[in-house]
Amino acid sequence: MTKSTDFFERVYEVVRLIPYGRVTSYGAIARFIGAANSARMVGYAMNASVGMPDIAAHRVLNRNGLLTGKHHFGGSNVMKDLLESEGIEVIDDQVKEWNELFWDPSEHLDRENFI
DNA sequence: TGGGTGACGAGTC
DNA sequence: CGACTCGCCACCC
Numbered sequence: 416m417t418k419s420t421d422f423f424e425r426v427y428e429v430v431r432l433i434p435y436g437r438v439t440s441y442g443a444i445a446r447f448i449g450a451a452n453s454a455r456m457v458g459y460a461m462n463a464s465v466g467m468p469d470i471a472a473h474r475v476l477n478r479n480g481l482l483t484g485k486h487h488f489g490g491s492n493v494m495k496d497l498l499e500s501e502g503i504e505v506i507d508d509q510v511k512e513w514n515e516l517f518w519d520p521s522e523h524l525d526r527e528n529f530i
Numbered sequence: 531t532g533g534g535t536g537a538c539g540a541g542t543c
Numbered sequence: 544c545g546a547c548t549c550g551c552c553a554c555c556c
Contacts, residue, residue, distance in 0.1 A: 422553060441538055452551045458537035477538060484537030
């Protein structure tokens with residue numbers, strides 16, 4: 416940890432800490448781990464996380480609460496099903512209560528543990 | 531070693 | 544309103 420090669424690890428660590436039934440955005444995670452302009456890298460990291468059971472990638476959406484990465488979930492509605500199974504309402508590939516369910520890492524986690 | 535890539539985000543037209 | 548463009552930067556080939 417605390418190395419550039421652990422960029423993905425930081426992302427995964429934050430994703431692991433996303434509470435059940437809550438969601439966050441790639442940009443929020445990026446800023447939290449000190450890569451404010453690297454939101455794309457978070458998505459890139461999630462792409463590499465496919466196959467990791469403990470990484471709830473479906474809880475990470477884009478800034479609009481859109482299920483942009485659903486195609487990478489193996490199926491077409493797998494991501495939606497996972498979200499709905501957690502009580503998150505998804506309409507037209509978008510989280511309905513996005514503002515209500517949004518979980519900001521910077522408000523619940525200690526940055527010093529990730530940088 | 532160098533260049534292409536992309537599950538984003540913010541700004542612009 | 545929506546559609547488009549650009550910057551960003553760690554990773555892969």
